[in-house]
Amino acid sequence: MENKLIVSSSPHIRSNEDTSYIMKQVLIALIPATVAGIYFFRLSALCAMVFCILGAVGSEFIFEKLTKKKSTIGDFSAVVTGLLLAFNVPASLPWWMCLIGGAFAVVVVKMVFGGIGNNFLNPALAARAFLLASFPVAMTAWTKPGAINWIGSNIDAVSTATPLSFLKHGAAGVGELTQTGVALKDLIIGNVGGSLGETSAILIIIGGLYLMYKGIINYVMPCVYIATIFVLTFIFSGFSFNFAIYELFAGGLMLGAFFMLTDYTTSPMTTKAQIIYALIAGVLATVIRMYGGYPEGVSYSILLANVLTPLLDKYVKRRTFGEVAK
Numbered sequence: 001m002e003n004k005l006i007v008s009s010s011p012h013i014r015s016n017e018d019t020s021y022i023m024k025q026v027l028i029a030l031i032p033a034t035v036a037g038i039y040f041f042r043l044s045a046l047c048a049m050v051f052c053i054l055g056a057v058g059s060e061f062i063f064e065k066l067t068k069k070k071s072t073i074g075d076f077s078a079v080v081t082g083l084l085l086a087f088n089v090p091a092s093l094p095w096w097m098c099l100i101g102g103a104f105a106v107v108v109v110k111m112v113f114g115g116i117g118n119n120f121l122n123p124a125l126a127a128r129a130f131l132l133a134s135f136p137v138a139m140t141a142w143t144k145p146g147a148i149n150w151i152g153s154n155i156d157a158v159s160t161a162t163p164l165s166f167l168k169h170g171a172a173g174v175g176e177l178t179q180t181g182v183a184l185k186d187l188i189i190g191n192v193g194g195s196l197g198e199t200s201a202i203l204i205i206i207g208g209l210y211l212m213y214k215g216i217i218n219y220v221m222p223c224v225y226i227a228t229i230f231v232l233t234f235i236f237s238g239f240s241f242n243f244a245i246y247e248l249f250a251g252g253l254m255l256g257a258f259f260m261l262t263d264y265t266t267s268p269m270t271t272k273a274q275i276i277y278a279l280i281a282g283v284l285a286t287v288i289r290m291y292g293g294y295p296e297g298v299s300y301s302i303l304l305a306n307v308l309t310p311l312l313d314k315y316v317k318r319r320t321f322g323e324v325a326k
Contacts (some may be wrong), residue, residue, distance in 0.1 A: 011272020
């Protein structure tokens with residue numbers, strides 16, 4: 001009688017994968033882009049990453065101490081949130097703003113709602129929106145790669161327009177962009193002004209493919225999202241294939257597609273719902289990019305789609321087997 005059988009309801013699923021394992025895989029996937037960000041933006045990029053992570057991890061630790069809850073910093077979710085936030089801000093953002101952003105992402109967006117698995121918005125993107133609303137000048141102070149020589153300061157920094165600001169003019173913007181010396185290969189490699197997440201689209205894609213290989217994410221949402229934006233920008237630009245390609249590799253589209261849109265907590269559960277979710281996000285991103293007042297629409301498109309996730313989970317369900325037909 002010592003080896004008692006414990007009977008529980010189905011499904012009976014066993015896995016060695018836990019939150020810590022998943023978050024470590026995400027961090028591994030982000031290593032190539034992290035190295036590229038530090039290479040292009042030097043120590044200021046490292047400064048932004050360190051303080052965003054410190055704000056996220058430190059605030060989670062303090063919050064759980066004050067509320068007398070079990071510490072969860074060991075699951076690395078706060079580290080991932082902080083690093084992703086750093087990928088969504090300029091390398092020149094002051095260190096204290098990075099701290100505030102990390103704390104907002106964890107405490108306001110995640111912990112107040114019950115911790116990991118209970119937040120309805122992507123914490124890193126919500127914190128980015130908060131920082132943009134609170135510090136618009138600092139959050140739009142883009143610099144050229146290699147132009148910042150002092151940590152957390154704009155000394156010797158050269159302000160620059162991002163590729164998306166040129167593409168805002170439509171198909172004609174591609175010509176304007178190339179006249180500044182920025183070619184498609186620069187967008188792919190990452191040698192352009194913008195946030196850290198706009199650095200090296202190819203390395204972001206490699207990281208996303210690694211997550212697919214490890215079974216952390218599937219191909220459905222990234223592929224539908226990217227394809228939707230490509231098709232719509234191709235149509236809305238007057239069937240300019242060149243413009244549509246530039247739109248894919250400009251800005252944080254690849255980061256959003258592989259690392260933000262696929263967040264377990266804020267994305268739908270069924271494949272059909274995920275397709276609808278990614279389609280909606282893709283349409284929103286295209287409309288904001290091409291017709292909105294702000295050149296980048298990835299973060300807001302995903303945040304708005306996050307809000308629809310509960311409705312999609314409620315109304316788009318798999319067929320239930322074993323029920324009696326009415």
